[in-house]
Amino acid sequence: MNVTGKQTLVMKDYPSGNWRERGGVTPTLVIIHYTAMTCEAALARLCGTGDKGGQGGRVSSHYVIDEDGTTYRLVDESRCAFHAGEACWRGQRDINERSIGIELVHEGHRHDGGIDPYAEAQMGALESLCLEVMARAGMRASDVWGHSDIAPHRKQDPGETLPWQRLARKGIGIWADADERHVGGASEAQARDALRAIGYGVDVYPFADVVVAFQRHFRPSRVDGVVDASSLALMRAIADAL
Numbered sequence: 001m002n003v004t005g006k007q008t009l010v011m012k013d014y015p016s017g018n019w020r021e022r023g024g025v026t027p028t029l030v031i032i033h034y035t036a037m038t039c040e041a042a043l044a045r046l047c048g049t050g051d052k053g054g055q056g057g058r059v060s061s062h063y064v065i066d067e068d069g070t071t072y073r074l075v076d077e078s079r080c081a082f083h084a085g086e087a088c089w090r091g092q093r094d095i096n097e098r099s100i101g102i103e104l105v106h107e108g109h110r111h112d113g114g115i116d117p118y119a120e121a122q123m124g125a126l127e128s129l130c131l132e133v134m135a136r137a138g139m140r141a142s143d144v145w146g147h148s149d150i151a152p153h154r155k156q157d158p159g160e161t162l163p164w165q166r167l168a169r170k171g172i173g174i175w176a177d178a179d180e181r182h183v184g185g186a187s188e189a190q191a192r193d194a195l196r197a198i199g200y201g202v203d204v205y206p207f208a209d210v211v212v213a214f215q216r217h218f219r220p221s222r223v224d225g226v227v228d229a230s231s232l233a234l235m236r237a238i239a240d241a242l
Contacts, residue, residue, distance in 0.1 A: 006131070007124035009071050016047040016074040018060035019081050022097055027077065027137050029099035030130055030144040031084055034157040036108030039066045046074055046103070058082055061101035063129060069121035071129060077136065087150040088201030095150050100133050102126065104158060115159040123163065130172045142242050144173040145199075145217075152213035153205040160220035175218075176241045178233035186232040194235035198242065 035042040046060045061083040064072040075081040083101030092098060104122060109115045130144060146162065147155045168175035188207065195202045200210050208225045215223040218234050 007069065007121075007128045009125055009128050009132075010069060011071050011073055014043055014047065014064075014072040014074055016060045016081075018046065018049075018058035019075045019079040022078065022080045025080075025097050027098055027100050028139065028143055029089065029095065029150075030133055030139065031095065031099045031101050031147055031150060032126070032144070032158050032162065033061065033083060033101065033103045033147045034106040034108050034159060035064070035103050036106070036157070039064065039105045042103060042105060043072060043074075061103045063101070064103045064105065065122055065125050065129065066105045067119040067122050069119075069125035071125050077133065084147070085151060086154070087147075088204045089145065089150045090199040100137070102129065102133075104162075106158070109156060109159060115161050117161045118158075118163070123166070127167065127170050127172060130167070131170070134172070141168065141171045142174045146213075148213045148216055149200065152200070152209040156213075156216065160216050160223060164217055174238060174241050176234070176237035178230075178237035180229040180233040186227050186229050188227055191227040191232055191235055194232065194239045197239040198235070 037045070042064055046064065049058055060075055060081040062073070062075045062077055062081050064074060077100055080096050081101050082096055084095035084099060087095040089095055104118060104126065106118060107116065134143065147157045164173050165175045167173045191211065192202045192207065195210055195214060200214065202210050211227055211231065212223055212225045214235065215231060218238060219231060
């Protein structure tokens with residue numbers, strides 16, 4: 001840790017050939033994932049070929065952060081990595097073209113649906129890396145999201161235990177508290193409007209999946225896909241915080 005309280009990154013180059021040129025598009029998002037496999041397996045997967053992924057069966061990310069905080073740089077930020085897959089955010093569909101992908105080494109969700117916390121050293125490295133990436137690209141706090149936010153129909157990473165509130169205190173991602181007493185009832189139409197204003201693909205993906213993704217991020221204590229007063233109040237508060 002340096003004198004400013006920011007963790008010093010231990011950065012290792014581990015080049016992946018799975019990328020394409022961005023074609024002049026400047027990245028405007030940071031997308032956080034978990035690997036659901038060991039660091040060794042993830043590096044092999046993200047630097048090799050496979051039967052699904054971004055282009056020609058290939059997958060990759062710009063960075064991988066191990067549990068001890070060691071950070072691997074796979075693809076240069078100026079290039080497009082294949083980490084988002086089919087996704088939508090703020091009405092845009094080619095999220096790979098518009099984002100920086102960060103993979104966190106983590107076992108992911110268990111068969112029972114539970115998920116373990118992230119390692120402290122890993123979170124410190126994530127904070128440092130995000131702040132550096134955001135500064136280089138001129139991104140705002142509200143430009144950092146999870147894989148499940150942009151692909152709610154098929155992804156649940158980085159999961160309920162990523163400490164989004166803590167990250168937001170460092171200027172990474174957003175957070176808001178809400179008073180549900182002033183909602184005055186909750187309807188799907190109201191929720192759709194709020195989620196759309198935030199950036200979620202409510203006109204693209206099943207609505208219940210989008211609600212679950214929002215709750216994973218902003219109300220991890222109860223992820224049930226129900227638009228209740230608590231969820232709607234949070235949706236409105238997050239939309240207002242943008």
